[in-house]
Amino acid sequence: MTASSSSPSATAILFLFSIFAGVALAQVPAKDRFKYVNQGEFGPFITEYDASYRATPLFGSPYQLMWYNTTPGEFYLGLRMGLRRSESLFRWVWDVNRGKPVGENATLTFGTDGNLVLAEANGRTVWSTGTANKGVVGIKIVPGAGNLVLFDKNGRFVWQSFDHPTDTLLPGQSLRLTGPSKLVSRKSEKENSDGKYSFVVEPKGLALYMAASPKPLPYFNYLGAPFGRLAFTTPSNITFLPEPESDDNFAWELKLVQNNGADILARPKYNASLSILRLQLDGNLVAFTYYEPVDSQAWERTFSFFSDNGILEGCELPSKCGSLGVCKDDMCVACPTPNGLLGWSDSCSSPKDGACKAAAGAAYYKVVGVENFLTKFVKGQTVKLDDCKKKCSADCKCLGFFFWEKESKCWLAPTLGTLNQVSNSSHVAYIKSS
Ligand SMILES: *[C@@H]1O[C@H](CO)[C@@H](O)[C@H](O)[C@H]1NC(C)=O
Ligand SMILES: *[C@@H]1O[C@H](CO)[C@@H](O)[C@H](O)[C@H]1NC(C)=O
Numbered sequence: 555m556t557a558s559s560s561s562p563s564a565t566a567i568l569f570l571f572s573i574f575a576g577v578a579l580a581q582v583p584a585k586d587r588f589k590y591v592n593q594g595e596f597g598p599f600i601t602e603y604d605a606s607y608r609a610t611p612l613f614g615s616p617y618q619l620m621w622y623n624t625t626p627g628e629f630y631l632g633l634r635m636g637l638r639r640s641e642s643l644f645r646w647v648w649d650v651n652r653g654k655p656v657g658e659n660a661t662l663t664f665g666t667d668g669n670l671v672l673a674e675a676n677g678r679t680v681w682s683t684g685t686a687n688k689g690v691v692g693i694k695i696v697p698g699a700g701n702l703v704l705f706d707k708n709g710r711f712v713w714q715s716f717d718h719p720t721d722t723l724l725p726g727q728s729l730r731l732t733g734p735s736k737l738v739s740r741k742s743e744k745e746n747s748d749g750k751y752s753f754v755v756e757p758k759g760l761a762l763y764m765a766a767s768p769k770p771l772p773y774f775n776y777l778g779a780p781f782g783r784l785a786f787t788t789p790s791n792i793t794f795l796p797e798p799e800s801d802d803n804f805a806w807e808l809k810l811v812q813n814n815g816a817d818i819l820a821r822p823k824y825n826a827s828l829s830i831l832r833l834q835l836d837g838n839l840v841a842f843t844y845y846e847p848v849d850s851q852a853w854e855r856t857f858s859f860f861s862d863n864g865i866l867e868g869c870e871l872p873s874k875c876g877s878l879g880v881c882k883d884d885m886c887v888a889c890p891t892p893n894g895l896l897g898w899s900d901s902c903s904s905p906k907d908g909a910c911k912a913a914a915g916a917a918y919y920k921v922v923g924v925e926n927f928l929t930k931f932v933k934g935q936t937v938k939l940d941d942c943k944k945k946c947s948a949d950c951k952c953l954g955f956f957f958w959e960k961e962s963k964c965w966l967a968p969t970l971g972t973l974n975q976v977s978n979s980s981h982v983a984y985i986k987s988s
């Protein structure tokens with residue numbers, strides 16, 4: 555009787571013991587634990603966004619984890635790319651806590667349980683990897699790749715920063731249909747929160763979006779992809795990969811690798827393994843390559859999505875001419891006004907920008923031979939000119955509309971931006987003037 559009743563509990567004790575033993579085995583060794591405090595002098599070098607910074611010891615060439623700020627007292631923990639030796643700009647290529655700044659004396663703790671925790675000085679947790687007791691035994695920044703990883707005793711990545719991109723893809727990093735599926739631009743030089751633009755992998759290809767109400771507007775997608783570039787025949791994930799073109803290593807390729815092949819973005823004629831793909835503040839998608847052997851100006855812009863040797867022309871970038879401007883050959887050449895085309899400056903804007911009077915009796919002025927991203931990437935409605943006008947007049951958020959006279963195609967414009975000059979004079983824009 556006694557024997558049979560004690561046996562199950564003995565098993566339970568053994569079982570519990572083995573769990574504890576397992577946890578004990580998976581602890582972070584004392585020498586690898588740390589608590590970094592955000593305090594002390596700022597570093598002396600020039601970094602992107604003119605940020606001040608304090609280094610942490612976490613380093614994997616040429617990346618280092620740092621506290622940095624562009625506004626006093628609002629710190630972000632981010633990955634800085636570049637080496638001191640090169641005397642070139644340092645770039646911020648990943649953020650731990652975008653949009654959630656911490657203050658002086660904030661802490662980053664990597665404890666026994668394998669959780670990486672960012673907390674305010676008063677102990678309030680701001681962010682963590684959520685990896686407590688999941689077998690994590692160490693942390694590192696993978697050299698070359700810039701992936702911050704928490705790994706288990708078999709070297710498997712339990713958590714990786716590659717799964718949480720901000721605005722930049724690093725060498726070997728992927729966007730997946732199942733997520734993470736996008737990059738989001740930074741709000742401004744000063745403000746490190748989500749900006750207006752996103753770069754997204756979708757089942758039919760890659761897309762660029764601008765935030766708008768009621769829903770984001772595409773300024774690139776498969777509908778207007780030249781030669782089907784960055785469009786998919788079957789759904790695919792993508793990986794940003796700099797690779798030598800051939801064994802002799804003369805030229806390198808910056809690729810977006812898909813399931814069926816790859817799209818080559820650029821071919822730098824030197825070792826371009828340290829390249830990044832960035833969704834910029836202005837919505838352009840740009841690759842920068844860091845070439846270690848040179849002593850100054852180690853960065854080169856090796857690809858620009860909206861440019862002569864990119865995927866679309868410079869004039870197709872919605873933000874190119876600020877809130878309004880006519881663009882030709884990569885230059886903003888005119889400001890359309892009710893009195894005709896005037897010289898362009900960055901103060902050019904539509905009369906209705908920011909205002910919303912009673913919709914009835916709205917007046918418009920016409921600009922001939924222009925298009926913008928809407929006519930290429932958004933499906934227009936087939937309606938008569940007067941009906942298109944009425945729809946815009948009834949909509950307080952409508953700043954004007956694009957109209958193709960031959961087909962009677964109408965696109966209401968909640969944003970105008972760059973008007974790309976085209977030779978076809980039946981493609982026109984009507985801008986609301988009152
Ligand atoms: C940060 O902590 C130090 C002590 O380690 C203290 O002297 C300093 O006043 C603290 N700074 C702030 C802004 O709380
Ligand atoms: C994309 O990647 C995810 C995760 O690695 C995988 O499960 C999925 O099958 C991939 N999808 C495609 C279409 O390759």
Ligand SMILES: *[C@@H]1O[C@H](CO)[C@@H](O)[C@H](O)[C@H]1NC(C)=O
Nearest residue numbers: 698798803825826827828846
């Ligand atoms: C390219 O440069 C990287 C970083 O400096 C280096 O690790 C790699 O070996 C180089 N690759 C080749 C093929 O030379």
Ligand SMILES: *[C@@H]1O[C@H](CO)[C@@H](O)[C@H](O)[C@H]1NC(C)=O
Nearest residue numbers: 958959960961977978979980
């Ligand atoms: C202008 O575009 C329309 C389609 O909107 C097309 O039917 C017409 O042929 C084009 N005209 C010229 C001169 O390219």
